[in-house]
Amino acid sequence: MSSYVFGLSAALLGNIVIGTGQCLQKYGLNRLQREWENTRALHLEGGGSDSGSGGGASNSTGASSSMYATAVDIRARGGSVSHGSGSPGLISGSAPAAKRADGPRPRYTSAAWVVGLLLNYSGELFGNSVALSYLSASAVAPLGIVSVVVSVLLASRFLGERITAQQRHGFAIISLGVGCVLLVAPRRSAAADAVQFVEVVSQSGVLRVFCGLYLLQAVLITVIRRGHRSLFMYVLVAAIFGSMNVMASKMLTMFVRLRLAFSGIPNPADVAFYGASGAATARPLVLGLTLPQVLAATCMALSIVGQESFRQQALGSYSAMEFQPVFFATYNVVATLAGLVLFRELDGWAHAALFFSVFAAGIALVVYGSRFLQKAKAVELPSHIRLHTGHMRTPGHHTKSQ
Structure with a gap:
């Protein structure tokens, strides 16, 4: 039993570290996004009335969605956004502003993002990998949802993202599902x-x-x-x-x-x-x-x-x-x-039948609960997830669907 508790603790601590890393990555990506939007807005203000009006509308839209910026967004926006009448002002500006006109700096230039990435891999290596030497994969794998929950909670505390009643409901369902899986997971x-x-x-x-x-x-x-x-x-x-x-x-x-x-x-x-x-x-x-x-x-x-x-x-x-x-x-x-x-790792057919029945029910509950975590637009899950903006349009700009 002591080895089971130790393995369970390693998996939980590992996923807490991973969730912390995901939150740090979100923080770094958000800063890159805001930096780009501020630089772009300042440059548009000096590029003429047409550019300024288009840039102002775009900046207000960008600011409202900056919390959703992700690694894929940052990489994709350069090819997905074409500029309207305001583009000459963007291209003819100062070198740093022109350089960033089509998107924020690369994510690896953010210290917070890099530290978050290192925490992700550290959690996997020293948490989940160690736990696998004590527990079955059937117990370690479902605990990965803990990293998502931790990321949401930390984002609510430090990034100003709001936890809704739906998300709290999702947390309760996920806890029930993970509990079901751990109840029947092999403990040898x-x-x-x-x-x-x-x-x-x-x-x-x-x-x-x-x-x-x-x-x-x-x-x-x-x-x-x-x-x-x-x-x-x-x-x-x-x-x-x-x-x-x-x-x-x-x-x-x-x-x-x-x-x-x-x-x-x-x-x-x-x-x-x-x-x-x-x-x-x-x-x-x-x-x-x-x-x-x-x-x-x-x-x-x-x-x-x-x-x-x-x-x-x-x-x-x-x-x-x-x-x-x-x-x-x-x-x-x-x-x-x-x-x-x-x-x-299973002890006979009876254990196998019980395990797969409860395991299926537990995973179904976790999947169902995770959907509630993703319904609130104020939450980004996790740092690499991209929210679609293909149908959003702003004056002077249009976004092509990917």
Whole structure:
């Protein structure tokens, strides 16, 4: 029970750090947006009456939506906004103003955004990854919603965003859903029987599973790049990358725990790669890591980059209301199934039937509750989400839909 509580605490603390990082990223993006709007408004005021009137209307609209600015907005607005009669004034101005006429500075120039990004990855590495060595993925993955809730609460406290009655209702529903999942999640400690864990890894066909997933991802990505884009395709690719990260993280962090507790136990990654006999003779390759560990770490890095890349592509075409609940549900289902199949964490068919029944109900409640968090326009979830502005028009400007 103590290991279960420790793993649960690591996951909760990790997601609190991630939520804090998301709030910092929002703060940095908002500052970049306001800086650009102020510079643009000052420049338009000196560029003539036509430019000034157009710029003033645009600035008032921009100010009302500055809280919704995101990484995708900042990158996309340069290509999505065409200037009307006021554009000559923008182009002929001073170098700094002209340089920023088509959008704010890049997000990586904001110290707050960079710190927020580092907090995000620190929470994943030292929170969720550590928790995976104590808990099943079925318990760790749903706790990701904690980061969204923390981000909303901090934005309400420090960024002036208002929590509505609907959002409070959503918090209550989400808490109930997460509680249902934790109630039935497997609680066996893998390190309590280290030999069994190593045997399970060696017999689970991890290499075949990863090869199959990479082939599937290659096919799905090819289909997307050929123009067959849909919300489900983006969600599926991002969810599979997320589940691969979960599996690789669990193997690496479990190895660290097993090494500390049982020095004679082979590395599970080596067992999966070389077999039980070959793992005993595996030699370090880089920084004390054997080849399978290096490959697992590389897989983690590629999975994180792939998941974030396709998640942001989806959020550039679909609203948060459409994407976030579907992604959350799909990611949890894929990651949970992968973990349960590979690491055999369920105790028989009766436990499996009970688990999947309650797990489905819990995820449904979380998805339903998350929709209430996204209904209030005063809240941005999370820092990479883009709110559509394709139908907003201002005098002297028009916005093309993406």
